Amino acid sequence: MEMSVRVVLAAMKQAGALVIVTEIDPICALQATMEGLQVLTLEDVVLEADIFVTTTGNKDIIMVSDMKKMKNNVIVCNIGHFDKEIDMLGLETYSGVQRITHQTPNRHVGLP
Template structure:
């Protein structure tokens, strides 16, 4: 708690990362290129600015963009001593690890598995997690089992649907039907102690949906 964290990117991954950091008591700052995502971040209560404006003051930097060269050598050289740098978005070029390793006179000290201290010639250092690769896989044990259960159930139900109703589908990519998506969620509610409210026939008719769902159009984004 009390640290200043910068989350680069406010897509689905960045949103979750920012929320998690805020839940741990961090002051979270977001960087974005997309005006819609930037507006979402601002409306969610985050300061939105450029990395250049905050690079010297933040304690933690997380990339979640899917792009390259988001955190470059010139950024890392300006970071405060022992700043933590990690990536949860893409490959190891979101953070310019090749450029970091090529800095003349820089030293790499392995603190523990997947945690390295990079010491610049001026004596200040930064902590890089998982060599700039996905830290949720390198520094942790991957995705939580409950999340994986949802993902795998989605995949299995999709395979069953394709096998059982082959004649409904051409050879192309389809979005999982909303009815099956809701089925996956419904199967996992008991584990969380969730009790759903049930529509009355009159309410369902008013909304124009079946009592048992699906409740949203196929294009709906939760």
């Protein structure tokens, strides 16, 4: 497990969060389990989770189809190596999406 992932996990646990890892790689899933974390699939948690943090460095981890299933006001963020983990292009071109502008560099969007 990468150091950046460990730091995020430690911070979330320290804040009192129930941390669940979604992992498809069996080795990484085993590592997370050995760290005492629950491992599920994204499909298992997409309806209930409040915060989604991607750390993989892979692309298309959270797609618009996943975001449509999420409850209102969830936080979706990426700390991976690249900016392709979250389907921002698909989100920005999705019909009816409302872009909410703030004074921060973060992107806020509302799904219909």
